[in-house]
Amino acid sequence: MTGKVGEFSLTNKVAVVTGGGSGINLEYARRIHAQGCHVIIGDVRLVEESKSWLQSVKDEPTKALYQKTDVINWDDLKALINRAHQEFGKSPDLYVAGAGVFEPSFSNFWEDPESDFYRELAINTAHPIKLTRMAIQELLPNRKKGVVVIVGSVAGQVYDLSGPIYVASKHAVSGFTRSLTLLDEKYGIKVVSLAPGPVKSRLFTDRPEFMKMHGITDEISMTPGEMADEMVNLTTSAQYGGGTVLEVMKGMPPRNVPGFNADPPAGMHTEHVVTNAVKKVFDLLDKERDGGSE
Ligand SMILES: NC(=O)c1ccc[n+]([C@@H]2O[C@H](COP(=O)([O-])OP(=O)(O)OC[C@H]3O[C@@H](n4cnc5c(N)ncnc54)[C@H](O)[C@@H]3O)[C@@H](O)[C@H]2O)c1
Secondary structure, eight states: OOSOOOSOOOTTOEEEEETTTSHHHHHHHHHHHHTTOEEEEEESOOOHHHHHHHHHTTTSSSOEEEEEOOTTOHHHHHHHHHHHHHHHSSOOSEEEEOOOOSSOTTSOTTTOOOSSOOHHHIIIIIHHHHHHHHHHHHHTTTTOOEEEEEEOOGGGTSOOTTOHHHHHHHHHHHHHHHHTTHHHHHHSEEEEEEEEOOBOSHHHHTOHHHHHHTTOOGGGOBOHHHHHHHHHHHHHOTTSOTTOEEEEOTTSOOEEOOSSSOOOOTTOOOTTTOHHHHHHHHHHHHHHHHTOOO
16 A cells, blocks of 8 residues: 555554553543544553553443553563554554653763663664564555654754753654655655653653753643644644654644754753753763862
């Protein structure tokens, strides 16, 4: 089957959604489920909201299932797809790489907690790339049209001294998404990326100090549900073809970010503005400099 995905109906489709245990992806899962799409959530954990939602829909004909998944582990990603075959007798139509972390204490450029690799890159970048490859390998031989949605970030358009791995990880997925633009027209596989601005989710609310340091206030933040509405639109609307990187910021119309010479996101603060976060880095670097032995 060739030709663009175009309008993508969610009715009777099957989706795998990583990171659907909370926040933006949970709200997204709820919305696509309400439109008749079976959902398999892959996450390392569920929170109260996701547990109670899964419980509340367990007897509905449209299924919402949870499978414990660590997206760093590619066997876990494959197992999500296998689960779709077992439960629904077909490969997923929709692949959502939503799981992500923001410069966590276990994988942090400035604090060096790791000695082997940067898990943040494995979660934010390698997992969406691998899930996309798996999606192509599932969809193509079955001659099926399908959609891959990668949750990037407006951090993919800016820079931030206090979160350089996060920024690198999200720049990477924007470039990756754009690189696959032609798959939509040629094979009916639409790969797109959502680039959210600030959203008040557990990514920040679990770390109040971090949230304060990055200037995340109600004034500039969207709710996970508001963001998920735009993410559903990005998934289903023919207006957004393969390769789209859709920036969604509070108070602004969604912007299809051009691949070249894009203007900076309106109102987004960069390292110069997030002074508290930058100060923390400078304090650490001053200490490193002053601890030198030469
Ligand atoms: N909140 C924001 O301001 C914001 C802005 C831009 C982009 N994003 C992106 O949105 C996505 C969703 O984040 P959110 O804001 O809803 O936060 P969230 O913390 O509520 O959701 C992230 C989910 O990813 C899961 N996860 C983390 N590591 C995992 C792993 N190794 N394997 C499986 N699951 C894992 C978490 O358990 C969690 O359920 C992330 O990719 C994040 O980078 C968020």
